[in-house]
Amino acid sequence: VIAIVAAGQHPDGFMRRVFSGIWEEERNLGDPAVVAEVAEAAGHDPAALLPAAQGDMTEAVYALNLENAIAADVFGSPAYVIGGEVFWGQDRLDLLDDALKTGRAAYSSAV
């Protein structure tokens, strides 16, 4: 995903295929060949993507994401953070939707 975004492409299609591969089709997404196949199906070039995905930049961004997650009070997946407010879990998506609809200010525990 990091490598796709770094290439300026949208990871949505790839993510949907990976999610579905792991959770519905019981595919082994630890296998680079499977990842390459899924990436290609999502319209990406696996020859360019996989080396980037295994490179230092990806590792660094991955580590930085973790730092950001801890700093942002994220404690699980998925978490949607907007304006410093954490919406944790897919069952809070309604609340995120409402917050965006009303345009209210973000709640924050910061004082």
Place this chain on the structure above:
Amino acid sequence: MAANGGTFYGEACESGGVSARHSGAPQASPEPINAVVPIMLDASVSPRPTGFMGSGLSLRSPRNDGDRAMTNHFPMLAAYNAWANRRVYEAAAKLPHADYRADRSAFFKSVHGTLNHLLVADRLWMRRFTGEGEVADRLDAILFEGLGDLRGAREAEDARIIRYVEGLSQSDLDARLRYRTISNPGDVEQPLAPALVHFFNHQTHHRGQVHALLTGLVGDAPSLDLIAFQRETGIGSTEPALVFGAQTRDGAPHRHGPAMPRTIDYYFSLVSPWAFIGHAPFMDIARRHGCAVNYKPVALGTVFAQTGGIAPQPAPSGAAALPPARASALAREDAGCRSTFIPSIGPSTSSSPTAP
């Protein structure tokens, strides 16, 4: 029809009707009529002349126009208005006080006068659209002397506009709007949709004047192009905009401001079943609200370990769902949470997923 057209456009704009700038005494209270009545399909019984505002243009509603339904662009324009205003106010806040108020020969003279006029006009139209809210009695009224107060009211109004427009149905857009004009008192009746087009066009018109004033004062002004907004937010394209490089070295997430920002940091792990369940609905929400998405895959186990969370326990056969104990407990406590259908899924027993 010319008089009618002049009255209409003269409402909140200088190009017709009575000039607000040179009208000495305060104008009569607008007493707007806000009835929205269904559009009449039979044009022959309609009191209005044919053609759009006498221009000879045929601007018919989609329903009158066979199968050629139009996309509703008003939510995009409402989001664009809020976005562009934020940019303009940020730039205006950097002006020295004297420059902010300097008469630089714009129709409403200064940045101060023009920004106030925009709020006056938007409040007036929102009163006509909704029947609610305060209205000033002059188009050149100064609602707030200080930029800080004006900005707060502006942001509240922009959020109100977004809420209003997102609630409009096609039949609302097709309905006719009746209101009383302010500068040259008289009753006007027209379909709502073109009035909304004027509303957003008018904002852009005067915001452009502020842009010119800013350029003259400081030699620079933020881009206000609709296309820039579309590229930044993904509205107008099929996918939400990408945000790349938004990681912050000091770990500081986006600070909360007076209103919801339009970028969402999306932390997820591809091996999280809840992330899987939430992905498609989340993308829909981001797209619907024109939010940019900052994809931030994270190492799930490390987050749990460092924050005291409890990782989902593997299901023995791969058939059962994986409810993280903390998630279900919190979800129950969360009064605002509505029930969401959760399909029965299980992890692959054989996979050891790669880093996302």
